[in-house]
Amino acid sequence: MIQTxxxxxxxxxxxxxxxxxxFEEVGEYAKKLGTKALIISDPIMDNLGFVKQCSSLLNxxxxxxxxxxxxxxxxxxxxxxxGLQLLLQEGCDVIISVGGGSxxxxxxxxxxxxxxxxYIGDYMKMAKIAAQAPIPHIAIPTTAGTGSExxxxxxxxxxxxxxxxxxxxPAFMPTIAIVDPILTITSPPAITAAxxxxxxxxxxxxxxxxxxxxxxxxxxxxxxxxxxxxxMRVYEQGDDVDAREAMSLGSMQAGLSFSNASVALVHxxxxxxxxxxxxxxxxxxxxxxxxxxxxxxxxxxxRLAVLGEFFHKSNEILSQEELAQLAISSIKEICKLxxxxxxxxxxxxxxxxxxxxxxxxxxxxxxGSPSNNPKIPTKEELMELYHIAxxxxx
Numbered sequence: 001m002i003q004t005x006x007x008x009x010x011x012x013x014x015x016x017x018x019x020x021x022x023f024e025e026v027g028e029y030a031k032k033l034g035t036k037a038l039i040i041s042d043p044i045m046d047n048l049g050f051v052k053q054c055s056s057l058l059n060x061x062x063x064x065x066x067x068x069x070x071x072x073x074x075x076x077x078x079x080x081x082x083g084l085q086l087l088l089q090e091g092c093d094v095i096i097s098v099g100g101g102s103x104x105x106x107x108x109x110x111x112x113x114x115x116x117x118x119y120i121g122d123y124m125k126m127a128k129i130a131a132q133a134p135i136p137h138i139a140i141p142t143t144a145g146t147g148s149e150x151x152x153x154x155x156x157x158x159x160x161x162x163x164x165x166x167x168x169x170p171a172f173m174p175t176i177a178i179v180d181p182i183l184t185i186t187s188p189p190a191i192t193a194a195x196x197x198x199x200x201x202x203x204x205x206x207x208x209x210x211x212x213x214x215x216x217x218x219x220x221x222x223x224x225x226x227x228x229x230x231x232m233r234v235y236e237q238g239d240d241v242d243a244r245e246a247m248s249l250g251s252m253q254a255g256l257s258f259s260n261a262s263v264a265l266v267h268x269x270x271x272x273x274x275x276x277x278x279x280x281x282x283x284x285x286x287x288x289x290x291x292x293x294x295x296x297x298x299x300x301x302x303r304l305a306v307l308g309e310f311f312h313k314s315n316e317i318l319s320q321e322e323l324a325q326l327a328i329s330s331i332k333e334i335c336k337l338x339x340x341x342x343x344x345x346x347x348x349x350x351x352x353x354x355x356x357x358x359x360x361x362x363x364x365x366x367x368g369s370p371s372n373n374p375k376i377p378t379k380e381e382l383m384e385l386y387h388i389a390x391x392x393x394x
Contacts, residue, residue, distance in 0.1 A: 011152050011170055012150060013150055014175050015029070017176065019180070023057075028061060030058055030061065033094045034136060037066070037095065038096070039098060041054075042071045050099075058096070068087075074274060077158055087114055093136070104174070108137065108148070108172045108174065109167075111135040112172055115132040130170075137176075142187070143251075144248045145198040146195065147251050147252055147258070149252065164274055166271065179248050179249070181241065184247070185239055189238065193340070194282035197289065197340065199250060201289050203221075203253070203257060204331075206258035206261040207221065208374050215260060216256075216258075220258075220261070221306070223257060224254075225250075226253070227250040232338075265372075266289050267369050268369030270284040273360065276360065277343075289335070296373055304324035307327040308330070311330035340394060343389055360386055365379060
């Protein structure tokens with residue numbers, strides 16, 4: 001399953017600052033990068049006071065501030081264009097993203113297009129290479145989920161083709177990541193669940209990926225350990241700071257892992273669902289994860305057995321087959337406890353969903369992610385998995 005090459009390249013932010021109250025350091029780092037910042041955020045973060053706090057911290061360090069708060073859904077190309085125009089109009093020379101993965105991914109796209117030109121979709125599949133250094137970007141996540149603060153990828157929806165464009169190049173990596181678990185305490189249970197399962201999906205998929213390697217494996221295993229043992233704690237007790245800190249660290253490690261080893265079939269199938277039916281990314285990943293693990297099981301029993309050990313609480317000696325099955329059943333149980341619904345329960349109209357399956361299968365394959373899966377599906381198998389996922393029982 002693992003590739004046979006022995007030389008690997010590792011990409012990560014130039015600086016990672018993490019820990020409680022690390023947000024307070026944003027001004028100190030920003031003044032090393034520029035003199036006027038564009039904050040990319042959303043109305044929720046603004047209402048919570050995070051945008052004002054960020055502005056104050058920047059102003060205290062002599063940084064002027066402009067704000068773009070238009071990221072009201074998962075990121076699309078219109079947000080990139082609007083944010084870019086504001087960046088140019090205001091003459092900003094550093095970008096600060098404050099929010100979930102949507103804000104961070106939007107900021108990544110703006111940072112690259114600002115110095116390299118063109119349309120963000122031009123950069124998909126390396127069709128256009130970002131040869132010029134992007135605008136410096138400080139990414140500050142307020143959820144423990146996407147890990148986008150530590151990846152060189154951005155996912156932007158093309159509003160004309162209704163395709164989620166997965167764009168990956170080194171230039172999209174944030175200059176600095178500031179990961180403060182205190183900012184995640186305000187996340188409500190439903191968001192905590194969705195983003196937590198998203199992070200777990202990243203860790204599992206990067207560990208199972210055909211592109212996994214020793215560095216990514218260490219991060220994936222640590223992330224799985226942290227997330228599995230803390231996700232229910234933060235869901236049930238949102239102000240558990242120790243659990244929030246563990247989830248933030250696990251999410252970042254999962255991001256670093258999949259950025260260097262890639263995601264696989266879950267994400268490949270998830271993006272078309274999000275683009276066509278507007279299901280939040282973390283939730284659609286959760287809807288798909290157990291079914292995809294069942295599909296992939298025979299091709300990665302050894303690795304699923306390692307995952308199963310995180311759930312193995314007795315002294316009984318289990319076979320790899322038993323541990324692999326324990327991993328899948330335990331992931332299903334977590335999804336059930338987190339009140340993850342299937343696609344039908346979510347409210348997607350049946351006829352529209354089944355009509356879209358051929359396009360979703362084609363778009364999933366075109367993204368490239370399914371080819372990293374331990375078991376690479378045919379288009380027919382992908383279509384069948386979409387059928388299974390619609391009424392899947394956790």
